[in-house]
Amino acid sequence: MLSKTVCQALSDQVTKEIGSSYLYLQMAAWLEAQALKGFAAWMRIQAQEEVAHGMILFNFLLDRGAMAELGAIPKPEAVYASPLQVFERALAHEQGITESINTIMDAAIKDRDFATQRRLDWFISEQVEEEANPTEIIAKIKLLGDGQSLFLLDKELGLRTFVMPPPLAAATAAP
Template structure:
């Protein structure tokens, strides 16, 4: 059974949004790199890789369902920060936005009874819950501990320890 055109188009758009997320998170990493906070930069570099993984997984899903996605231009992120907290807050806002996009894809799949797409999207619904929780934790940690140099140093060291784990295949 061929994939529904509306579902395919929503997922195709999601690929673009996931790649944009990677671009955005690299701008966060660059901000922290310039500040000498290599741990925070590491955190967002890994976030960027995860977003690329997500886009690639959705692309693979479309290809496996006989739909050739069209790669569209990726918007350039336009962000400037004046404090170390601002990228974290922007990260949470962005994750909440991505959650709304995933929910939209799910709603489209549900509206045409595409159970297979809904099952694939279940992974992303769960992932977004984790992403939002991580973003909220980072904000809380910065507010609690990042206000003095020693606390900021400790947080930076903690985030430096994050290791990238490549996404496994989506459950289908």
């Protein structure tokens, strides 16, 4: 049985993941408006991935005999000073998400809720990637400067393709 605390925390996490998607979609719009189509494409994929994260927990709650109660999503900041600032904000956002996942894990451990701990294990590993990606992009922007060579990075980031997160791919696979 899911405790009320863990259920509420997982529900709030669904909202946060969908909120991440909303933030990254806004960032994609700003990047594309600066003619950085590759950066924008990368961010659009990130937005897609965040919806998938939300859906993993949305489905998990239903599988456990509970349901997500969706909360309000804050309006994301629409205007940025530079691509560097976008990725710095994205990194700070993901650090907050990691903290949030860790807090739910704490509650699940206190509850001896092993099923939630197993599900959260995937998110804990995913957060390593979620922080590593913007960290690497920030380093590359700093290395290249924000002149002409930014277009090289734009080209590279434009190559990203969407990969369905395995826990969701398993849930949506044809029987």
